[in-house]
Amino acid sequence: MxxxxxxxxxxxxxxxxxxxxxxxxxxxxxxxxxxxxxxxxxxxxxxxxxxxxxxxxxxxxxxxxxxxxxxxxxxxxxxxxxxxxxxxxxxxxxxxxxxxxxxxxxxxxxxxxxxxxxxxxxxxxxxxxxxxxxxxxxxxxxxxxxxxxxxxxxxxxxxxxxxxxxxxxxxxxxxxxxxxxxxxxxxxxxxxxxxxxxxxxxxxxxxxxxxxxxxxxxxxxxSPYQFHPGYDTSKVVEVSSSFRYTKLHVNYETTASPRLQGAQLPEYFVKITSILVNQKPVPINSTLLDFHKTGIGGSRITTVQPYTTLETAIYKSFVKVFDEQMLVTTGNRKVRKVAAVSPFKDCYRKEDLDMSLLGFSVPDIYLVFENRDVNWLITGANSMVEVSNDVVCLGFLDRGPNTGLTTTSIDIGAHQLQDNLLQFDIAASRLAFTSTLLLREVECSNFKF
Missing domain, CATH: 2.40.70.10 (Acid Proteases)
Incomplete structure (x- = not known):
């Protein structure tokens, strides 16, 4: 306390x-x-x-x-x-x-x-x-x-x-x-x-x-968070005006017995209640998203994992909805899938995808938090990874099923954090986030050192 x-x-x-x-x-x-x-x-x-x-x-x-x-x-x-x-x-x-x-x-x-x-x-x-x-x-x-x-x-x-x-x-x-x-x-x-x-x-x-x-x-x-767009270094964008807020949660170490609660972990956890793709809900067993005293479940934010990892059942449901919504995004123009490129499972022909200021034109992804009007928008710049001149892959990984050796069901990885500003208020147990700064024509590299 x-x-x-x-x-x-x-x-x-x-x-x-x-x-x-x-x-x-x-x-x-x-x-x-x-x-x-x-x-x-x-x-x-x-x-x-x-x-x-x-x-x-x-x-x-x-x-x-x-x-x-x-x-x-x-x-x-x-x-x-x-x-x-x-x-x-x-x-x-x-x-x-x-x-x-x-x-x-x-x-x-x-x-x-x-x-x-x-x-x-x-x-x-x-x-x-x-x-x-x-x-x-x-x-x-x-x-x-x-x-x-x-x-x-x-x-x-x-x-x-x-x-x-x-x-x-x-x-x-x-x-x-x-x-x-x-x-x-x-x-x-x-x-x-x-x-x-x-x-x-x-x-x-x-x-x-x-x-x-x-x-x-x-x-x-x-402090303020003032960035200067690359196209005009005299212009100032105060990006904290885009902040949305959600609670930082506590999670626990796993223990040998499910009846015992382990020590509190020092990492940063958030409560994701649902995932939307183009506003369509991904079917997810809600118990996977809940925190349990065993330390298994819930969602964590990490800079060490290069890509977001999802528990297997969540991953399969997510990819199914994402591929269905790809046709909606492209106006029913088919986007051809190609062989997997490690570590990714789901990859696509680059020539079938358009580009925008927000990256590849693919379905928008929303991580919805417990205060349901608050969600984290993930656009093509943070959802897709260009692995070659011809192939792009969905930048989410299948982490495997929950076991006694795994903890969180979702780890939000570094690729999804890029060009997003995240503020961790430790005293208030609160996360503030902007979603992609590309919406403001700003990148994380636009701060003056």
């Missing part, structure tokens, strides 16, 4: 440990900070660049919306005069919910020290767990007024995790770790909010670029 004495105490510990943060150009506290996001064309992972340590060194990290921690590889020459390990019994170890490990078998270095604590973290791309050492150092991020990136802000005493080089398995080339944005006390949104006090809200907004050659943007705090 947010009002519990333990939560208040831990929040105060974060605040006092980070309260000396200052900007590089003034002593005023920023209301918002900003990081660039780029798309790695090879892995389809989304990367950001964070300045870490003293002297400040730019570090490349994979963005993980549901990740608990910021963790990096400290074993490959990490050197910083402001680095400190998290010692057993310290406030940083308590905040990270870490366990004490008294002896390091190797010579002392960042990530390997005696009488320090270690935390359970995850490489969510590979799917494996790691046990890095808790660490404290200075980070630097640029401020923003919502229209462009400003001066750098230095935040000392930032808590992160020091991993090993073998923990980087399957991460994009050049990535040194992962940036977790989940609902945790040591995740970046929470630490930044604690560092700057009440005016710096515990929220962030993410806008993934569709173009690997241009940067999207990640906002922390509360």
């Amino acid at each position: 947010a009002s519990s004495p333990r939560f208040i105490l831990l929040s105060l510990l974060i605040f006092f440990s980070l309260s000396h943060a200052q900007t590089s150009s003034s002593h005023s506290k920023p209301k918002a900070l900003v990081l660039p996001i780029s798309k790695d064309a090879s892995t389809l992972q989304y990367l950001t660049h964070l300045n870490l340590g003293t002297p400040s060194l730019q570090t490349t990290l994979v963005v993980d919306l549901g990740g608990r921690h910021l963790w990096i590889d400290c074993s490959s020459g990490y050197q910083s005069s402001t680095y400190r390990p998290g010692h057993c019994g310290s406030a940083s170890c308590s905040l990270a919910k870490a366990d004490c490990v008294s002896i390091c078998p190797n010579p002392a270095r960042p990530g390997c020290n005696n009488n320090t604590c270690k935390v359970l973290a995850k490489n969510s791309v590979f799917g494996g767990f790691l046990i890095p050492e808790v660490a404290i150092d200075t980070i630097s991020i640029r401020s923003t007024d919502g229209s462009k990136a400003g001066s750098h802000v230095s935040i000392p005493n930032f808590i992160f995790a020091c991993a090993e080089s073998f923990d980087l398995i399957n991460l994009a080339s050049g990535a040194k770790g992962m940036l977790g944005l989940a609902k945790e006390r040591v995740s970046m949104p929470t630490q930044l909010s604690s560092a700057f006090g009440g005016s710096f809200r515990r929220k962030f907004a993410i806008c993934l670029p569709s173009n690997p050659k241009a940067n999207g943007v990640l906002f922390f705090g509360d």
